[in-house]
Amino acid sequence: MVSRSGGSTRRTAAALLAGGVLVLSACSTPGAPAADEPTGGGQTFAGGEKPDCGDEPVTLKAYIETGFPLSQELFDEFTSQFPNVTFDVREDQFAVLTQNAPRVLADDPPDLMRLPQMSELASDGLLLDLDSYAEAFGWDQWPESQLEQMRVDDEGRRGNGPLYAMGLNYSTTGVFYNKELAAQIGMEEPPETLEELDAALQAAEDAGLTPMAQFNGGATGGFAFPLQALMAAYGPPADINQWIYQQPDATIDTPTNLEAAEHLQRWVEAGYFADDVNSLDYSAMMSRFIEGDSVFIFNGNWEAGTLDRDMAGNAGFFLMPPAEAGGARASMSAPLTYGISAKAANPDCAAFFFDWAATDEEARTIGVEVGGSTPMGPADGYMPPVEEGTVTAETLAAGTQVTADNGSMDFIANATGSIYAKSWTPNLQKLAAGQQDAAGMLTAVQADYENEIGG
C-alpha cells in the first residue's frame, strides 16, 4: 500500500510538474503592472544642496556603447579626481543597447546608461526624472536647446516635460570634404548657398570623381543625413523637431520637405552618389572618404578627431548651406544621451558625474579632444585651445554658429524606436535605386509614423 501510494504520488507530482509549467506560464498577463511602485519614474533626490558622491566608496554601474573611447576616458579622469568612485562598466554595440534598454533598465538597473531613442523608456517609467538635479546644479540655466531633446512629457512626446537624460556632449552634423579633391574641381571656399553646393557636386561629377559615397546599406539608410540637411535648407528646423518630438498633428509630408526630398531625388538622378550606395555601410563610407574616393560625405563631428588623424590637413567641414544666400544654418545636433535608471543604486553620484562632465575643465578638454564634439554646459563654459586649420576647429566653430542661428534639430531617425530601420531606410534605399519618388517616400514614412505612434 505504501509503495503504491508513493508511486502514484510521484507520478502525479511529475505530471503536475509538466502540466504546471505550462499552466502557470500561461495564466498571468505578461509584464509587470505599470509603474505604481514608488521608485518607478520617481525621484530619490529631494532638492536642496547639490548632491555629490560623498566620501564612502561608490561603484557606479555603467552600461555604455562600445567603440567610443569618450566615456571611458571621462570615467578614468573622474576616478582620479574622486578616488572613492570607481566604475563597473559593461559595453555593447548600439543595436544591442537598443534591444536591451527596457529590460536592462528594469532588471539590472545601471547608474549610467547610454540611451537609444528614449521617449518610450521615459513614459514606461524606466528612467529617473532629473528635474530636481537640474535645479540643484543649475542645468536649467544652460541654453535650453541643449536639454530640449531630453525632455519627455507624460504622453511620451519629447521637447517638453521633465528632463529624463543628460548629454556628455552634443554633436553637429554637416558636410565633410576632401580639400585636395575640392581644389581639383575648383572649389576654393565652402559653398555659401545650396546652388553653389549643386555646382560643386556637378563639377566633381564632370571631373570623373565620385561626388558622394554616402552610406545607405543594410538597416541604416545614411541618405537621411543629406535629406534632413536639405529639409533644413528649405524649411524651418523647428517644424522638423515638432515631427520628431511626436507633437500632435505633426507631419513630415510638408511642401518644403517635399522640395527637399525632390532635391535629393535630383542628386540621385544626376549620379552624384556612388553606384553602390545601397550596399555601403557606415564604415565603408568612412574608409572610402579617407582614401580619397569621395569628394563629400554627410556626417557629424564625432569623426573630426579621426579625420584629423587619418586625413591630417586634407579634411574640411561646412554646415549645410541655406537655399537663400545669408540664410540661417541648421544642423542635426543631438546630445550624446545618458540616463539614470529609475531603480539606480547611486543616482546622486551619477547626477554629480553629469554635472562634472559639463563643467570641469579637464572633463571638457576630454570632451573636445576625445569626443570631437562640443561639451554640454553654460554658453560661456571653458573651451580648450584647438589647433588652427584642423577639422576639429571647423566643427567646433560650426557648432557655435548653429547655436547662434538657433538651428539645432534632432535626427529624423529618432522620431520613434523603429522609424529609421523600418521606414526611412527601406524608403531611402528605394529612392536611391529609382524605385520610389520623393512624394511617395514622404507619404510612406508619414503613414508608418502614424501607425507606430497610434498603435
Add this chain to the structure above:
Amino acid sequence: MTQYSAPVVTGATTPAADAPSAPVDPRRRRADLARRLRRGAWAMSLVAPAAAFYGFFVLRPLVLTLQYSFYDWNGVTQAEWVGVSNYVALVRDPQLYGSILNAFQLILFFSVVPVTLGLLAANAIRGIAATRLSVVARTVLFLPQIIPLVAAGIMWSWQLATNGLVNQFLRLIGLDGVTRAWLGDFGTALPAVGVIGAWVLLGLCMLLLLAGMTKIDTALYEAARIDGAGPVREFFSITLPSVRQEVGICITITVIAALASFDIVFTSTQGGPGNSTLVPGLQIYYLAFFQREVGMASALAVALMLLVLAVVLPLQWFARDGDK
C-alpha cells in the same frame, strides 16, 4: 519507428496484463499493480530531469509565445489583451506577408540547388570512392558547414561587394557590364543571399546523400551493368530511388533553413535594400527588439512555425511513402 514504441514507461501492457483472464486472486493483482507502479515510478524518475528541462526550455517558451501573440505588449509594462488582431494585421500588412513570400523564394536557393548539386556531387564522389580525390572533394564540399553562418554571411558580403572577388572575376573575363553591388541591388540582393545559403547547405546535403549511397548493395549496380545500363540509367534507376529517404531529409532540413533563415540575411543585408531581402526571422527580430511589439512578433513566430509544419509534414509523408 514511433508506432512500435515499447511500453516501458507506462507498464500498461506487461505480460501479466496480457495473460488469459483466469479468475485472479485480487491480492495478487494488487501486488502486481504495485510492482508495475514501482517500476513505472522508477522509470519516471529517470526521465523527469530531462522532461523538466524540455518542459521549461522548449514547451514553456512555445506556450508563452502563443500567449503573447494575443497581447499588445512592449516587453516591459502591463500587456493588453487584443485577441486575434495581431494575426489579422499579419495578413493585411504587405511588409509582414512580403517577408513570407521572400522566404518562399529562398527555398529555390536553399533547397533545390543544394539537393540537386548534392546528388550530382555525391554520385560523382561515389564513383571515385576508392581514390584519395574523393576524400579531398568531400572535405572541400563539407567545409562551409563547419563555418559559423555569421562568418559565412560576412565573408560573402565582402566577396559580393563592388570591388569584391565576384566582380573582380567578372571583370577578368570581360564581363564588366554585369558587375554590380550584388547585395545592394533590388534585383539581385535576394538571389545573392540565396547563393550564400546554397553554398553553406550543399556540403550537408552532399554528405547525407553520400552516406545513403554507400548503403546501396553493389550487386544492384553489377546486375544493371550486365543488363547494359549506362551511368545515367544507373543513377535514375538505382541510386536515386535508393536514397529517396535521404533526399527527403535533405529537403526537409533545407526548407526549414530557408523559411526560418536569419543569420545569413542579418549579416549580409539586414533585410535591405528596401525590404527586398526581409525574411520572417528578421522581421520577428525587428518587431520584438526595435518596434518593441512583442505580441506582433510572437504572432508572426507562431504563423511561421505553422507554415514550416504545413510545408514540411507533407514532405515527410512523401519521403516515408517511398519505403513501402
